[in-house]
Amino acid sequence: xTNQADDLLPGEAASLPMEVGAPPVSDAEVLxxxxxxxxxxxxxLGRDEELPTELPLPNPGGKxxxxxxxxxxxxxxxxxxxxxxxxxxxxxxxxxxxxQYGRSEIGxxxxxxxxxxxxxRRSRRGSK
Numbered sequence: 747x748t749n750q751a752d753d754l755l756p757g758e759a760a761s762l763p764m765e766v767g768a769p770p771v772s773d774a775e776v777l778x779x780x781x782x783x784x785x786x787x788x789x790x791l792g793r794d795e796e797l798p799t800e801l802p803l804p805n806p807g808g809k810x811x812x813x814x815x816x817x818x819x820x821x822x823x824x825x826x827x828x829x830x831x832x833x834x835x836x837x838x839x840x841x842x843x844x845x846q847y848g849r850s851e852i853g854x855x856x857x858x859x860x861x862x863x864x865x866x867r868r869s870r871r872g873s874k
Contacts, residue, residue, distance in 0.1 A: 758782050766853030777801055 755778030756762060762775055771779075781797045788795055822836075829836045846856045 755781060764852065768852040770849050770851060773801055
């Protein structure tokens, strides 16, 4: 007889350990945390949603699930204004950041980098 705890994926029974410099999360860890998230949601809401057995495929042309997060209004407005200036949607900015964050080494910071070349730049020096 196998121990049920032995059948759990990493992150399924409890939070993954924080190890600065560890490699990015693996697909097994992503699936384990997702399964824990669904299990906790089922318990909280009295549902019986089936636990996922594999990661979802990317859906470039399909419907993207909607999530909501609480953030200070000024952060959203500032990001929306910058996205407007750059001609991109705020959803694209958030998606890009979350993708980079999720694929980065544990404990690392995602940084914004100014491209070497591109559109017109304003001088940082004040005009005299």
